[in-house]
Amino acid sequence: MYDTQTNAPALWQPLLPQPHAQSHKYSRGYVLIQGGYPVTGAARLAAMAAARCGAGMTAIAAPEVALPIYASALLSVMVKPYAHAAELQTLLEDTRVSSYLIGPGAGISQDTRLTTLAMLATGKPVVIDADALTTFAGQTDTLKQAIGASCVITPHEGEFKSVFGISAAHDRPTRITQVMTAAQACGAIVLLKGAHTIIATPEGRVLINEQAPSTLATAGAGDVLAGMIASLLAQGMPAFEACAAATWMHAQAARLFGVGLIAEDLPGMIPAVLQALLKT
Ligand SMILES: NC(=O)C1=CN([C@@H]2O[C@H](COP(=O)(O)OP(=O)(O)OC[C@H]3O[C@@H](n4cnc5c(N)ncnc54)[C@H](OP(=O)(O)O)[C@@H]3O)[C@@H](O)[C@H]2O)[C@@H](O)CC1
Ligand SMILES: Nc1ncnc2c1ncn2[C@@H]1O[C@H](COP(=O)(O)OP(=O)(O)O)[C@@H](O)[C@H]1O
Numbered sequence: 001m002y003d004t005q006t007n008a009p010a011l012w013q014p015l016l017p018q019p020h021a022q023s024h025k026y027s028r029g030y031v032l033i034q035g036g037y038p039v040t041g042a043a044r045l046a047a048m049a050a051a052r053c054g055a056g057m058t059a060i061a062a063p064e065v066a067l068p069i070y071a072s073a074l075l076s077v078m079v080k081p082y083a084h085a086a087e088l089q090t091l092l093e094d095t096r097v098s099s100y101l102i103g104p105g106a107g108i109s110q111d112t113r114l115t116t117l118a119m120l121a122t123g124k125p126v127v128i129d130a131d132a133l134t135t136f137a138g139q140t141d142t143l144k145q146a147i148g149a150s151c152v153i154t155p156h157e158g159e160f161k162s163v164f165g166i167s168a169a170h171d172r173p174t175r176i177t178q179v180m181t182a183a184q185a186c187g188a189i190v191l192l193k194g195a196h197t198i199i200a201t202p203e204g205r206v207l208i209n210e211q212a213p214s215t216l217a218t219a220g221a222g223d224v225l226a227g228m229i230a231s232l233l234a235q236g237m238p239a240f241e242a243c244a245a246a247t248w249m250h251a252q253a254a255r256l257f258g259v260g261l262i263a264e265d266l267p268g269m270i271p272a273v274l275q276a277l278l279k280t
Contacts, residue, residue: 004176004206004207004208005206005207005208006207006208006209006210007199007207007208007209007210007211007244007247007248008248009245009248009277009280011207011241011244012237012241012242012244012245012248013245013277013280015237015238015241015245016232016237016245016274016277016278017029017054017232017235017236017237018054018278019054019056023056024056025056025057026056026057026096027056028054028055028056028057028235029054029055029056029057029098029099029231029234029235029236030055030056030057030058030059030094030096030097030098030099030234031047031050031051031055031057031058031059031097031098031099031100031101031227031230031231031234032059032060032061032080032091032092032094032097032099032100032101033046033047033050033058033059033060033061033100033101033102033104033227033230034060034061034100034101034102034103034106034112034115034119034132035060035061035062035063035066035070035079035105036062036066036104036105036106036107036131037062037063037065037066037069037107038066039105039107040062040066040069040070040073040105041105041220041223042104042105042130042220042223043060043062043070043104043105043106043223044060044070044073044074044077045104045220045223045224045227045263045264045266045267046101046104046223046224046226046227046230047059047060047074047077047227048077048224048227048267049223049224049225049226049227049228049231049266049267049270050101050227050228050230050231050234051076051077051231051267052231052267052268052270052271053227053228053231053232053235053246053249053270053274054231054232054235054274055230055231055234055235057078057096058076058077058078058227058231059077059078059079059080060074060077060078060079060080061080061082061088061091061092062079062080062081062082063081063082064081064082064083066081067079067081085111085114088115088118089118092115092118092119092122093122097122097124098124098125098233098234098235098236099124099125099126099127099150099230099231099233099234100119100122100124100125100126100127100230101126101127101129101226101227101229101230102115102116102119102126102127102128102129102132103116103127103128103129103130103131103132103133103154103226104129104130104131104222104223104226104227105130105131105223106130106131106132107131108131108134108135109131109135110135112131112132112135113132113135113136115132116128116132116135116136116146117146120146120147120148120151121146123148123149124150125149125150125151125152125230125233125234125239126150126151126152127151127152127153127154127226127229127230127233128151128152128153128154128188129153129154129222129223129226130154130159130222130223130226133153133154133155133159133162133163134159134162134163136163137162137163138162138163138165139163140163140164140182140185140186143163143186143187143188144185144186144187147186147187147188149239150233150239151187151188151189151239152188152189152191152229152233152239152242152243153186153188153189153190153191154191154193154222154225154226154229155190155191155192155193156192156193156194156222157192157193157194160182160190160192163182163186164178164182164185164186166178168192168194172196172208175192175198176198176200176206176208179192179198179199179200179206180200180204180206182200183200183201183202184202184204186202187202188202189201189202189239189240189243191229191243191247193222193225195212195214195217196208196209196210196212197209197212197247199240199243199244199247201239201240205240207240207244209244209247209248209251211248211251211252211255212247212250212251212254213251213254213255213261215254215257215258215259215260215261216250216251216254216261218261218262218263219262219263220262220263220264221250221254221263221266223263224250224263224266224267225246225247225250227267228246228249228250228270229242229243229246231246232245232246249270249273249274249277250266252273253266253269253270253272253273254266254269256269256272256273257269
């Protein structure tokens, strides 16, 4: 049996990170995002969301060929170009990095898979989304062996099916049980996205987020959510609460914006959502 709670700020609000007088940019959390090529929009959306959620430093590690695209479209987000795998590994080993995100726009390739494993090998929090998840299709055991503390995977239904080999059920109790079983099987927090997002830990904690507006069904909204989770993890928020807070704030940002929402609109709404949460 499980006890499913509905996601609400009371569950995580006191744990939201806040800067203090002694903070510097690196001490506020450093999110390193793998930037893809030729799909570059997804990592940029994630990076803007990570920065707006309070990480003091957000950087995109990008193949050298993509440097002009990333650098011309980003100001506060740093771009770290690499020419080959060894240079990327050096970027990953920067001791100041406090969380990683891989998947948005990464491409379904052996390189993406190896970079995901290299991120996991650091022992720091990792968010695995989109293409990076797909590179582990049907390989839950491999994921489980590689996953250490604070790993979050964020599949939509299609990715859930490809990684865990089962279609997410439509009836709620079965769906929740499936996500809990998936979390146990891979040893990570599993966040199954959808109109109602389910968040489950390997230890059996589970939450359901119910306040997302249907305007969130728009390209890139999931990339924004992944960046938000990575940001809260980088700032030291416990992983389950970071997932719950990011999912709630993501939905709230969309609600505040209203109709006509596109993914680019979400990062800019985060400050108003955070401000209201930190005031109450
Ligand atoms: N601005 C940018 O740069 C953006 C870049 N992006 C990046 O592009 C990359 C590939 O993105 P993508 O959309 O081609 O792949 P993906 O989402 O896996 O769809 C493939 C197939 O999966 C299915 N499917 C999808 N969603 C489903 C669901 N909820 N529930 C069930 N099934 C679902 C559906 O197939 P069907 O089931 O309909 O046959 C669909 O045709 C990826 O790296 C991403 O991060 C995007 O984030 C957009 C903004
Ligand atoms: N009908 C819906 N109602 C509310 N939220 C939705 C709905 N459909 C999708 N979402 C949310 O929108 C986001 C879509 O993410 P995802 O499927 O990864 O798209 P993308 O890959 O384009 O970023 C998720 O946060 C999901 O929970």
